[in-house]
Amino acid sequence: MKDLHALLILSFPVLGLFAGDHGLVTFIVGLVFINMLLASGLNLLYGFSGLIPFTFAGIAGISAYICANLVIRAGWAFWFALPIGCIAAAVVGLLLSFPAIRLRGFYFALSGLVIQSALTIAFVYFPAYTNGDTGITSIPKPVVAGMPVASPWFELLIGAAAAIGAGGVALLMRSRIGSTLIAIREDEDLCRALGIAVTANRCLAFFLASLMAGLGGAIYAHFVGFISPRGFDVLVSLNLWLMVAVGGRGTVTGPLLGALILTPLPYVFQQYSWLKDVIYGAAIIAVVIFLPGGLQSITFRKSA
């Protein structure tokens, strides 16, 4: 039943692709799928492992910059650069999971905030590879059989990636690793006492989530064609967190629902770009105060 919901939400943006010759709508559909992928990855950490990773956008950014550089400077094909970017992101994510060994709750979130800020500054500060604040423009679309992937197919491809990501998280959570992660989230000390390898399991969750962040980041770079430090700053991490929280953390459908609702919002008020920050900020406060379980806790209460 829940899988049906997830499939329904995943396939909903595809409707947008039939809207005809409307560039903006297909663009938003692609972004929705990318955010679904990223939010599912963040949910693996926040929802299932109970850690708020404010470093998430930074990790996605590392993969995006590596992938774009390999394609533009080294002339690699996107399909070879993508795995390199993802693995680099996953390794960095694994290194950044180091604070999680000692820090808990608030202090872990704070350390994530610090690392995220350092990463954003680093993106600005090494212009040789990132072109500083201006960002890298005209990143080419991936090429299949000699042709750049055209509009509806690229979005569908991203949709497939999002489906694989969400499905992977769902399968992982049904396996033994998933129950172990949830057990650690609920009572870490008890798990330690029972002989569960807490640190190793957390690091594994970090590795996998960072892999998804890397995939999302690299696809974002080549889908939008433009990356800048602003695209991977702390607000982006915060808003990915918001997508998970709005949908319902610790569920497979939650982040998909959150990404579906929140991604198109800024484009509704395109003339007033500053309104996006006000709306997202207000949504964060509203979710924390009124809806700690997310929309999931209302809509699917009966089937849960």
Place this chain on the structure above:
Amino acid sequence: MQDYLVLTASVITSGLLIGTIYAVVAAGLSLIHGTILMPQASNGQIFLGSGLLLWLFTTQLGWPLWTAIPAVLLATIALIFILESIIFSRFYQNADRSITYLVLTLGLAQIFSGLYSGTFGKISDTFSVDPPVRGLAFLEPTPLPNARLLAFAAAAAVLCALIAFLRFHRVGRSLRAVFQNREVARLRGINTVSVYRLALGLGTAVSSVGGILYAFAFTIDLTVGWTMTLITFAIMIVGGPGSVLGALCIGLIFGFTQAIVSVFADPTIATFAYLLAMLIMLFIRPNGLFTR
């Protein structure tokens, strides 16, 4: 030789000035977090908002300083109490409220930064306020704008007054009792919720004064809110939440680091250093250097 002297003097003066302003804003943040366990991530935006409001009142509306400054302080304090009554007060009883407050205030900070760029951002990119004093003072080899001298003196005075209040006044002492031990303070008949409100109002007012002084000494732009949030969080964590003395010492160290680094290289390196210091401190001693 003369060049060296001028350079050293300018590093000392600019380090002292920026360090005391950091210390003032960080002291406000530290008071709030030390008492309520609320890491006020929108404090930097309040700091920026005070500077922007001062600019609006003085240069745009033409108010004299003696009405503009109280008006700014009144506006920020009123704002923080409205937020307290509708948002913050809901979580006073939660044991692990720090993380909730961090997320909430990050949301608030995002709202503020959206509002600023939608209002002030439409008018200008940079904002400079006419300082109350003009001209240059010659402190032996190096010239120094009087406005910066005034900002430094005022910031130092605010910090001294704050330390004296916390040490000697009865209400200040009850604040410190809550920093040290919440439960015992409550058992001794201290009303913790009113102490929380006092700390929130006082901390916000102090940070707001920091914003006003910063506006006198420097030109503000809209990114300074986030930068100040980061730097003051680093100062608070390294110095120890709740410790004004810690905020003062670490603020000065950070200010001097920034002044010295700016001579040789990009000041961004100084920011890396603050963030690294904060990260190391989180690992080895999350309570900070100046708290027991």
